[in-house]
Amino acid sequence: MTIGDSHRFTSSTDLPDFIEKKLRQCDDEMFNPRKNKKPLVLGDRLPDAGSIMLQSNDYLNISNHPRIRKAQLDMLTAMNREPLMSAVFLHEDSALNLLQKRMALFTGFESSLLCQSGWAANVGLLQVIADSSVPVYIDFFAHMSLWDGVKIAGATPYAFRHNDPSHLERLIIERGQGIVAIDALYSTSGEIAPLKDIVEVANRHGCVLVIDESHSLGTHGKQGAGLISELGLTDQVHFITASLAKAFAGRGGVIFCPSRLAKYYPFMSSPSIFSSTLLDFEIAGFNVTLDVIIEEDERRTKLHEKSKYFREALASLGYSVASESQIVAILSGLEPDTEKLRDALEARNVFGSAFMAPATPRTRSLMRFSIHSDLTMAELDYVLNACADVRDEIGMWNWKSTRKIRSAQ
Numbered sequence: 001m002t003i004g005d006s007h008r009f010t011s012s013t014d015l016p017d018f019i020e021k022k023l024r025q026c027d028d029e030m031f032n033p034r035k036n037k038k039p040l041v042l043g044d045r046l047p048d049a050g051s052i053m054l055q056s057n058d059y060l061n062i063s064n065h066p067r068i069r070k071a072q073l074d075m076l077t078a079m080n081r082e083p084l085m086s087a088v089f090l091h092e093d094s095a096l097n098l099l100q101k102r103m104a105l106f107t108g109f110e111s112s113l114l115c116q117s118g119w120a121a122n123v124g125l126l127q128v129i130a131d132s133s134v135p136v137y138i139d140f141f142a143h144m145s146l147w148d149g150v151k152i153a154g155a156t157p158y159a160f161r162h163n164d165p166s167h168l169e170r171l172i173i174e175r176g177q178g179i180v181a182i183d184a185l186y187s188t189s190g191e192i193a194p195l196k197d198i199v200e201v202a203n204r205h206g207c208v209l210v211i212d213e214s215h216s217l218g219t220h221g222k223q224g225a226g227l228i229s230e231l232g233l234t235d236q237v238h239f240i241t242a243s244l245a246k247a248f249a250g251r252g253g254v255i256f257c258p259s260r261l262a263k264y265y266p267f268m269s270s271p272s273i274f275s276s277t278l279l280d281f282e283i284a285g286f287n288v289t290l291d292v293i294i295e296e297d298e299r300r301t302k303l304h305e306k307s308k309y310f311r312e313a314l315a316s317l318g319y320s321v322a323s324e325s326q327i328v329a330i331l332s333g334l335e336p337d338t339e340k341l342r343d344a345l346e347a348r349n350v351f352g353s354a355f356m357a358p359a360t361p362r363t364r365s366l367m368r369f370s371i372h373s374d375l376t377m378a379e380l381d382y383v384l385n386a387c388a389d390v391r392d393e394i395g396m397w398n399w400k401s402t403r404k405i406r407s408a409q
């Protein structure tokens, strides 16, 4: 078959129609609907030194911790070269393996596996444990990396209603034994999953659990060991995953699992085999980060006190807030409403994270504020005053989400 002239490219910057079609769709859905022709996440104003930034997931505010920085720098200085290779080549006594042992002890699991990111942890784990014969029951709002893991495994996802253990149970009864995948703490709304009930349902039907603790490892539980540990459920959960780019303030991910799986995982998971392992200076940093997280309990205490104060005050202003944690989101709903809220807050030098499709359904966009332990009360009050100030200007009283609260009162 020959390619006709109409299909030839005039230059290598021309793209074929099958790619152009996708780009046009992104333009129509994400760029064009906005006043500034940029995605909703980007306003026109750039933050400056005086801005209040509530976008980072460094919940314990340790990304510039002197001990962690020093450990990273010392390792960079001491090393001749980095091990730029896949983890399959690492022996028992590698720095990675030693840190994996410490991480497992930290949460009370038999083993842990360090990954390049939280994304790699979820995708790699599901690829290893699921296949086309295994149903995966997944919370409708579970993180995209869990959904993509299901896809890569070739398994069928059965979505259950968000945080609804009885719907989960009905699906399991229909489809049989499989995997239940959830987030412990939802990264968009800040809600905590009904963990005890979900664990109970999963165990009753012989399902294994994959629980993503990206937003609760380090921030919740004794010494930061996470929500599953705090609730005494460690013995009843097979797999926990987490991004280390949140409270651990680095680049990495982790899977907590039984030793039986840990032995084979590096040789079965594509992200482990076909992507390079963590670098030595990152591992040196994480070793000290783990010490800091275990030792510095007061960071967690401050985080929880400030988050509670902030989310309760925000709800008392009339906003719809479902949060139970340090992730505090205004559930604005329609994207144009979130756009107005973003602009009004940025005009007052407050920067949160606007969430839109594909991170949320199109009618459930939101403005997320990530609280960290060292925010001052004056900063929190400044943001609350800004949120109070903008309500009329952005038409907040007429949002569906806020009308619903008022009619329930």
Ligand SMILES: Cc1ncc(COP(=O)(O)O)c(C=O)c1O
Binding pocket: 117, 118, 119, 120, 122, 143, 145, 183, 187, 212, 214, 215, 242, 243, 244, 245, 252, 253
């Ligand atoms: C719940 C959850 N899981 C996984 C990830 C992916 O983590 P990472 O950024 O380390 O790839 C994220 C990050 O957005 C997340 O919020």
